[in-house]
Amino acid sequence: xxxxxxxxxxxxxGKIHALKGVSLRVEQGEIVTLIGGNGAGKTTTLRxxxxxxxxxxxxxxxxxxxxxxxxxxxxxxxxxxxxxxxRGVFAKMTVLENLEMGAFHRKDKEIxxxxxxxxxxxxxxxxxxxxxxxxMSGGEQQMLAMGRxxxxxxxxxxxxxxxxxxxxxLVEAIFSTIVDINKQGTTVLLVEQNALMSxxxxxxxxxxxxxxxxxxxxxxxxxxxxxxQKVYLGIE
Amino acid sequence: MTxxxxxxxxxxxxxxxxxxxxxxxILIVVGIVRKLFFGAGVAYSTKDWLDFITSGLSxxxxxxxxxxxxxxxxxxxxxxNFAHGEFFMSGAMTSAxxxxxxxxxxxxxxxxxxxxxxxxxFVSVLTSMVVALLTERIAYRPLRRAPRLVPxxxxxxxxxxxxxxxxxxxxxxxxxxxxxxxxxxxVNIMGFDFLKVRIVVLIASIIALIALYxxxxxxxxxxxxxxxxxxxxxxxxMGIDVDRTIAITFxxxxxxxxxxxxxxxxxxxxxxxxxxxxxxxxxxTAAVLGGIGSIPGAALGGFFLGLIEAVGPPLILEGxxxxxxxxxxxVIAFTLLVLVLIFRPQGILGEKMAEKKx
Ligand SMILES: Nc1ncnc2c1ncn2[C@@H]1O[C@H](COP(=O)(O)OP(=O)(O)OP(=O)(O)O)[C@@H](O)[C@H]1O
Ligand SMILES: [Mg+2]
Numbered sequence: 001x002x003x004x005x006x007x008x009x010x011x012x013x014g015k016i017h018a019l020k021g022v023s024l025r026v027e028q029g030e031i032v033t034l035i036g037g038n039g040a041g042k043t044t045t046l047r048x049x050x051x052x053x054x055x056x057x058x059x060x061x062x063x064x065x066x067x068x069x070x071x072x073x074x075x076x077x078x079x080x081x082x083x084x085x086x087r088g089v090f091a092k093m094t095v096l097e098n099l100e101m102g103a104f105h106r107k108d109k110e111i112x113x114x115x116x117x118x119x120x121x122x123x124x125x126x127x128x129x130x131x132x133x134x135x136m137s138g139g140e141q142q143m144l145a146m147g148r149x150x151x152x153x154x155x156x157x158x159x160x161x162x163x164x165x166x167x168x169x170l171v172e173a174i175f176s177t178i179v180d181i182n183k184q185g186t187t188v189l190l191v192e193q194n195a196l197m198s199x200x201x202x203x204x205x206x207x208x209x210x211x212x213x214x215x216x217x218x219x220x221x222x223x224x225x226x227x228x229q230k231v232y233l234g235i236e
Numbered sequence: 237m238t239x240x241x242x243x244x245x246x247x248x249x250x251x252x253x254x255x256x257x258x259x260x261x262i263l264i265v266v267g268i269v270r271k272l273f274f275g276a277g278v279a280y281s282t283k284d285w286l287d288f289i290t291s292g293l294s295x296x297x298x299x300x301x302x303x304x305x306x307x308x309x310x311x312x313x314x315x316x317n318f319a320h321g322e323f324f325m326s327g328a329m330t331s332a333x334x335x336x337x338x339x340x341x342x343x344x345x346x347x348x349x350x351x352x353x354x355x356x357x358f359v360s361v362l363t364s365m366v367v368a369l370l371t372e373r374i375a376y377r378p379l380r381r382a383p384r385l386v387p388x389x390x391x392x393x394x395x396x397x398x399x400x401x402x403x404x405x406x407x408x409x410x411x412x413x414x415x416x417x418x419x420x421x422x423v424n425i426m427g428f429d430f431l432k433v434r435i436v437v438l439i440a441s442i443i444a445l446i447a448l449y450x451x452x453x454x455x456x457x458x459x460x461x462x463x464x465x466x467x468x469x470x471x472x473x474m475g476i477d478v479d480r481t482i483a484i485t486f487x488x489x490x491x492x493x494x495x496x497x498x499x500x501x502x503x504x505x506x507x508x509x510x511x512x513x514x515x516x517x518x519x520x521t522a523a524v525l526g527g528i529g530s531i532p533g534a535a536l537g538g539f540f541l542g543l544i545e546a547v548g549p550p551l552i553l554e555g556x557x558x559x560x561x562x563x564x565x566x567v568i569a570f571t572l573l574v575l576v577l578i579f580r581p582q583g584i585l586g587e588k589m590a591e592k593k594x
Contacts, residue, residue, distance in 0.1 A: 052469050076475030088470040090463055101463055104456070105475030152475070 001064055003028045003156055003187050004049065009058035011041075011048050018044040020211040021058065026156070031178070031188040033198040033219065036208035037231075042191040043085050045208065046158045049189075050082050051075055063155065077105040081154035085161055087145040091134025095125050098133050098144055102151025111151070118147040121177065139170040146177065156187045163194045175201055199223050257579065267555035277554030277561070286428055288546045294434040294503070296542020297441025301496035302519030303526070303534035304448060305368075305489025311465040311529045312485050315384070318391040319371055321516020322398035323490040325509065326367040327360035328413070328497035332507045333406050335359050336414040349416030353498065356414075361494030367398060368490030372483050395512075403509040410508045413501030437499045444495050445535050448488070452531060461485050465529070514566075521573040527586020536584055545569055 004026040011019040018041050026032045036042050047053045049060055051072040060067045062080065070078060081102075090098050099118055103111045119126035122143040128136060133144055142162055149157055159178065163171040171194070179201050182188050192198035199205055199219045207215040207228065215225065222228050270276040280288075302324055309317045335355055339345040345352045375394045379387045419436060422429040452458035463471040464481045472478055500515065501507055518541065526537025548568045549561035558564065576583060 050473060052472060071477070072472045073475050073477040076473060082473050084470060084473070088467055088473075090466045090470070092466060093459075093462065097459065101459065101474045104460070104463075148474075 001028075002026060002061075003063055004189065005061040006045070006049070007059050007061070009045070009048055009055040009060065011044055011053055011055050013044075018211055019048065019055070022208070022211070022213055023058075024206050024213060024216070026187060026189050029182075029185070029187055030204065031182050031190060031202045033190045033192055033195075033202035033205045034208055035192055035195045035198060035205060037193065039210075040208040041211040042208055043160055044211075046082060046084075046160050046189070046191060049158060050080060076152050076154075079153075079155035080158065081149035081152045081156070082158040083142075083145045083149045083160060083162060085164070087138075087141045089133040089136075089141045089144050089148070091132065093133055094130050095133055095136070095144055096129040098148050099125075099151050102148035105152065114151055114153070118150060121150075121180070122147055138165050139167070139174075142166060142170075142174060143177075146174070146181075150181065150186075154186060156189065157181065159188065159190045161191055161193060163192065163197060171197060195222075195228065199228075253578065260575070263556065264552055267552035269555070270557075271551055271555030276557060277550070280550060283429060284550075287431065288550060289543070290430050290434045290438065292543040292546025293539060294438040294441070294542070295546060296522075296539035297438050297445070298496050298500055298503070298515070298538070299519045299522040299541050300535045300538025301441050301444055301492045301499075302515055303523040303538045304445075304492045304531065305486075306520050306523040307526070307528055307531060307534040308461070308485050308489050310523070311531075312461065312482050313376075313387075315376070315387050316391070316520070316528075317376075317486075317489075318388065318516070318520075319375075319394040319398065320489065320493065320519070321512030322395050322402075323364045323368045323371075323512075324493040324497050324500075324515060325507075325512030326398060326402060326497075327364035327490075327494035328501050328507045328511060329402050329406050329411075329509065330363040331356045331360035331498060332411055332413045332501055336501075337411075340412075340414040345414050346417045349418050352414075352416060353502075356498045356501075357495055360497045361491050364490040364494035364497065365487045368486045368493075369483060371398075372486040377479065377482075399509050399512070406509065408509060410506050413505050413507050415502045415505055419502060433503055437503055440499055441496070444492060448492060449531060449535075451488070457481075457484060461488070518569055521569055523583075524573060525576050525583055527583030530583070530585045533583055533585035540584075541569060541572065544572065 002025045006022055006024045009019050009022045010017070022041070022045055024032075024034070034042055034045060044053065048055055049062075049067075051060075051067055051070060054068065062078065067075065090101060093101070096115070099115050100111070103114065119129075124140055125143055125147055128140065133141060136144065146159075146162070162174050162178070166174065175197055178188060178190065190198050190202060199222055202219040205217065205219050205222045206213050207222070215222070215227070217225070302320070305320045305323065306317060309315060309320070336345075339352045339355070371394050375390050376387055379390060415433065419433045421432055423432045423435060425435070452461060460471070460476045460481045461484065463474060463476055464478050464485075468478050471481070496515075519538065522537035522541045523534045524537070525541055526533030526535065545565040545568055549564055553561040553564055553568075
């Protein structure tokens with residue numbers, strides 16, 4: 001059984017038809033990447049998975065359950081976490097408070113231990129734990145947003161352009177953390193414009209263009225694909 | 237640069253605003269100097285000045301308590317809830333008429349003042365919260381996606397609705413608010429006489445403000461409110477029920493208004509169905525003054541407004557030889573509102589309003 005399955009999903013912003021029948025699958029334990037240019041509908045796809053938007057047609061099945069039965073706020077405890085585009089940290093809260101917000105729905109006693117684990121993953125966050133998130137650098141905010149998402153102990157982690165606006169070294173670091181997180185058992189759906197990097201770490205990939213999946217294959221095969229090389233990798 | 241070029245580049249609106257600022261500052265300075273050093277107007281004793289200050293601060297505490305409701309709702313919804321004054325009125329009237337009158341006539345009020353006050357606060361807070369939750373659910377929630385002007389107009393409608401409903405319940409006559417005997421008169425603190433009720437109100441409002449601050453900073457619900465105020469989508473991703481949190485925010489604001497209602501009643505000793513209007517507008521002024529959306533700002537704005545209303549007339553206006561200055565405190569309050577909106581729309585502690593919002 002796939003952990004996530006989108007079947008013929010259509011979504012609209014008013015009259016704008018943003019997703020025109022998107023179907024995709026993510027298997028347990030995979031890293032799957034969704035690549036596409038500006039306005040292709042990548043963010044919309046993730047928002048639809050998180051129920052921040054509802055599909056007008058089609059279904060989102062998570063671990064065998066149709067998500068339309070859930071309230072959007074119930075998905076965190078159901079096992080889905082997202083690092084939104086632009087990171088979405090709570091700027092007026094401290095680093096520690098942001099991490100605690102990630103565990104908002106949890107009632108267990110291991111929250112503090114998990115915070116320590118996040119600090120081990122991102123030592124920078126430990127140094128900055130009392131700092132207001134809004135005063136941190138873009139890279140630090142990205143780490144915080146990822147740490148916060150992990151605080152909910154997700155089965156499926158959605159990442160919306162984690163490399164956006166970061167220096168190459170930082171992008172490397174973020175991507176290797178994604179691999180680590182995945183190795184520890186979290187399934188990842190990674191949205192990127194940076195196709196080069198994301199195909200490097202992904203098992204499989206989908207290419208989205210103006211609301212439609214135009215291509216899907218193994219990451220290795222996609223890297224060899226002529227169209228991908230031209231449009232997304234800049235190789236002539 | 238030639239003079240004519242320089243003249244062309246000058247923004248005349250700016251110049252006028254600067255002149256305006258200068259005139260106001262000069263008026264304030266002249267007023268104070270004439271009052272303090274040349275004895276203009278009435279000669280007040282130290283006791284009079286202390287009365288002005290304590291009345292001002294305790295009045296300010298009341299403004300602050302009410303202002304919290306405006307500022308917190310603005311924080312989560314970017315909407316000015318003009319019905320908030322009615323939440324306050326509903327608590328004051330219901331507690332006065334439903335329980336206050338009985339407490340008074342049975343003598344329980346004077347024999348058990350503390351229990352009586354707790355009872356009054358309980359009824360007042362409960363009423364305010366119910367009124368607030370109904371207003372939010374019925375009048376505001378269906379309009380969450382409507383253009384901003386729509387809920388604003390609805391708020392004014394809701395305000396009329398509650399006023400007239402309470403007039404229907406309790407009549408339009410002015411009714412007394414019960415005050416325990418032990419709160420009447422003056423108390424001597426460090427050699428000075430203060431009005432007891434003013435001191436009690438001041439202390440009570442400071443305690444309520446601190447409690448609210450801790451609630452918002454430390455509790456789970458408080459953090460949810462702050463998260464919703466920052467970003468509703470991300471708050472949802474964290475598992476926060478945004479609609480529920482917004483309703484809680486209204487309830488918390490109404491809770492504070494309900495406390496303010498009892499303290500207000502004990503200070504002014506009367507209630508009426510129109511009593512929410514002026515405190516509502518004043519508290520709104522306080523919230524804007526402090527920086528709407530900011531909780532410490534609302535507190536600061538409240539105390540500042542209360543103080544300036546009480547001390548401004550004798551200190552500044554009398555120095556300018558204006559007649560009947562104590563009737564002019566509302567003029568001070570609203571002049572202040574206009575000045576803040578012109579010169580510092582983000583208020584004392586607020587941030588610039590450039591970012592996304594809504
Ligand atoms: N809030 C909105 N209102 C109206 N249209 C929107 C809104 N958000 C997105 N769209 C439109 O929907 C389409 C898909 O947008 P989406 O944000 O999903 O693209 P994206 O692939 O994430 O792009 P980017 O790489 O720039 O983030 C675009 O045409 C966009 O203009
Ligand atoms: Mg996007």
